[in-house]
Amino acid sequence: MRTDKLIRLSLSLLIALTALGCGSQPVQKVVVLGFDGLTFDLLIPWAQEGKLPNFQKLMEEGSATQLISSVPPSSPPAWTSAITGVNPGKHGIFGFVKGTTEVNGQPQLDFYTSRDRRADPLWVILTEQGRRSVVVNVPCSSPPDKIRGVMISGFPHTSLTNFTSPPEYRFKIPEYRKDIYGQLVSVDGEQAFLDDMNDIMDRRAEVVMRLFEEES
Numbered sequence: 001m002r003t004d005k006l007i008r009l010s011l012s013l014l015i016a017l018t019a020l021g022c023g024s025q026p027v028q029k030v031v032v033l034g035f036d037g038l039t040f041d042l043l044i045p046w047a048q049e050g051k052l053p054n055f056q057k058l059m060e061e062g063s064a065t066q067l068i069s070s071v072p073p074s075s076p077p078a079w080t081s082a083i084t085g086v087n088p089g090k091h092g093i094f095g096f097v098k099g100t101t102e103v104n105g106q107p108q109l110d111f112y113t114s115r116d117r118r119a120d121p122l123w124v125i126l127t128e129q130g131r132r133s134v135v136v137n138v139p140c141s142s143p144p145d146k147i148r149g150v151m152i153s154g155f156p157h158t159s160l161t162n163f164t165s166p167p168e169y170r171f172k173i174p175e176y177r178k179d180i181y182g183q184l185v186s187v188d189g190e191q192a193f194l195d196d197m198n199d200i201m202d203r204r205a206e207v208v209m210r211l212f213e214e215e216s
Contacts (some may be wrong), residue, residue: 027216034082036075036139040066076112076140083138084119092118093140096156096181111156111181112140123147134211137179137204150215152207155179175203 047056058064070078070088076095077088084091093112100107117140123133124145132149135141142153144165151165157178164170177200185193 029212031212034079034138036079040064079139080117083121083123084117086119090119092116096140109181111158113156113158114141114143114145114153116140121145123149123151132216134215136208136211150211152176156181173207176207177203
């Protein structure tokens with residue numbers, strides 16, 4: 001796995017929040033990177049072995065500490081708590097799947113979406129304050145919110161086409177690949193699965209770096 005590239009550009013779960021300076025002050029950009037499921041029992045040994053030099057530098061020059069997860073400790077409620085500042089009982093997201101619904105006589109998964117979220121995320125609050133944001137691939141953020149800036153919503157996706165804000169931005173990123181919920185690894189298919197994940201990562205990283213360079 002191309003670890004160093006993933007550490008520098010690993011933007012599979014990225015919130016890039018860019019705040020504009022005022023008057024003659026220089027433009028300031030604040031970037032928040034989120035790595036889903038990355039725990040210290042893996043991170044610290046790998047960093048000490050020299051496999052994750054950028055994380056090692058961050059821990060040496062910054063700070064690092066354990067965080068208590070949400071209840072339940074699952075990606076959708078945890079991410080939604082991180083972006084709203086309230087617990088799942090208040091924001092209303094408890095997992096990826098709410099249940100099943102019957103479509104043409106067949107059961108179909110009913111996913112939690114941004115429409116189920118009962119608290120405003122940070123980028124909506126920033127928009128109300130006249131600030132621009134760039135948001136990429138946060139779980140359960142589909143369909144995307146109308147924000148001042150650019151948003152590429154995260155899975156589960158409710159539409160093949162309605163996943164960006166503004167809507168027309170999707171035409172600027174034809175190379176971007178969306179995640180598919182519930183992908184399975186076939187027998188002896190681990191390398192093909194990993195290659196596909198790396199392709200998604202590389203394409204997404206290119207889009208994110210372009211956003212960082214072009215968007216104020």
